[in-house]
Amino acid sequence: MTARKPHITTAGADPRLAGGRLTIDLDALVANWRFLAEKSKxxxxxxxxxxxxxxxxxxxxxxxxxxxxxxxxxxxxxxxxxxxxxxxxxxxxxxxxxxxxxxxxxxxxxxxxxxxxxxxxxxxxxxxxxxxxxxxxxxxxxxxxxxxxxxxxxxxxxxxxxxxxxxxxxxxxxxxxxxxxxxxxxxxxxxxxxxxxxxxxxxxxxxxxxxxxxxxxxxxxxxxxxxxxxxGGEPLSDAANPMRAVVTLEARIVQIRTGLMGETVGYGATTTLKRDTRIAICSVGYADGYLRSSSGSGVPLRNAVPGGGEGFVAGKKVPIIGRVTMDLTSFDITNLAERAVKPGDYIELFGPNIALDDAARSAGTIGYELLTSLGNRYHRRYLHTKTAD
The missing domain is CATH 3.20.20.10 (Alanine racemase)
Structure with missing residues (x-):
């Protein structure tokens, strides 16, 4: 029997105009609820x-x-x-x-x-x-x-x-x-x-x-x-998460540029480059609910949480560099092959490759806050395999 393909319902911003997209797997959400219902019996x-x-x-x-x-x-x-x-x-x-x-x-x-x-x-x-x-x-x-x-x-x-x-x-x-x-x-x-x-x-x-x-x-x-x-969030601290990922957040790459060793990146000049660095600037920021505390440097929380957030693109994780700003966030893609990504590509901020709660910990918070902070500028895709009538 051929597997049924999920039906896609869209909402939010026009995908041609939006700087990022949210993919919500409603099948995974239902599977999580059923798992919890079985465990509650x-x-x-x-x-x-x-x-x-x-x-x-x-x-x-x-x-x-x-x-x-x-x-x-x-x-x-x-x-x-x-x-x-x-x-x-x-x-x-x-x-x-x-x-x-x-x-x-x-x-x-x-x-x-x-x-x-x-x-x-x-x-x-x-x-x-x-x-x-x-x-x-x-x-x-x-x-x-x-x-x-x-x-x-x-x-x-x-x-x-x-x-x-x-x-x-x-x-x-x-x-x-x-x-x-x-x-x-x-x-x-x-x-x-x-x-x-x-x-x-x-x-x-x-x-x-x-x-x-x-x-x-x-x-x-x-x-x-x-x-x-x-x-899809972790129900217990310090335990493997048994829940399926429900939400994937991705942002579009606006520009790729090279910063030279010794130059600084972003507001406050908080990051000084230690090598020539390829930087992907992405259309997402704290106005979209991607928290400023995820910044790679230049925010007080970094004293308590040493590493900032990461993205996932071209099969690898890449770190945030400098501060998350209102509408833009920069990632260090120096370790990727030169032609691995280009403007218009999407970078995952959390989802199947970066767990929601890992992204939250990098921002010094919890998955609840990341989910409930999601802004209204994203294009949203809802995936759901409808049952036969």
């Missing part, structure tokens, strides 16, 4: 699609996940939730980033479900629901060690004991050190959450984010909610 598996599906586009990501069997989605903002509903009307959508009174009519109309994480929000929700015969559902967020959003464990236990309170449809907490399974705080959070599950018996619960799914001592839960791992 017997729990159900949701998908976190906040920040416009980690920069990849809700309108493209949600439909393929729905087709794969995902029925529950988490977003940060109600506005994002409405965009999920527009492409998956029957999806169950939870809104993580708090609740404000003026948004109540939207929740009444849209079937979105807020995640409430303070006594103030709970009181407000109760007040606004008072005149309704059928109360709108909500999720209860409890802080078990993150010190960010959520009721304290003590507040949640007291709330559970008060029979006058409307019960949530889901109980959640968030792991603070999930990417480091050896950290003692994980076990403390698991134990606290188990007490909460007992107090809220019969209510669906969720503790496992991407790294949490990989914990062997995670205990019982009903719903996992993967995020970064679904998009």
């Amino acid at each position: 017997p729990s159900n598996t949701a998908a976190v699609v906040k920040a416009d599906a980690y920069g990849l586009g809700i309108v493209h990501v949600v439909p393929v996940l729905w087709q794969a069997g995902c029925r529950t989605f988490f977003v940060a903002l109600a506005e994002e939730g409405l965009r999920v509903k527009a492409v998956a009307p029957d999806a169950r959508v939870f809104v993580l980033n708090g609740f404000f009174a003026e948004a109540f009519p939207i929740y009444e109309e849209s079937d979105l479900i807020p995640v409430l994480g303070s006594l103030h929000e709970l009181a407000l929700w109760k007040k606004l629901n008072k005149s309704r015969k059928e109360k709108l559902p909500y999720v209860l967020h409890v802080d078990t060690g993150m010190n960010r959003l959520g009721l304290s464990v003590e507040e949640a236990l007291t709330f559970a004991d008060d029979g006058r309170n409307q019960k949530p449809v889901l109980l959640i907490t968030h792991l603070a050190t999930g990417d480091n399974p050896a950290h003692a705080l994980n076990q403390q959070q698991f134990e606290s959450f188990q007490k909460l599950r007992t107090a809220f018996a019969g209510i669906e619960s969720s503790i496992a984010n991407s790294p949490g799914i990989f914990h062997t001592e995670k205990g019982e839960f009903d719903l996992s909610r993967p995020g970064v791992a679904m998009y």
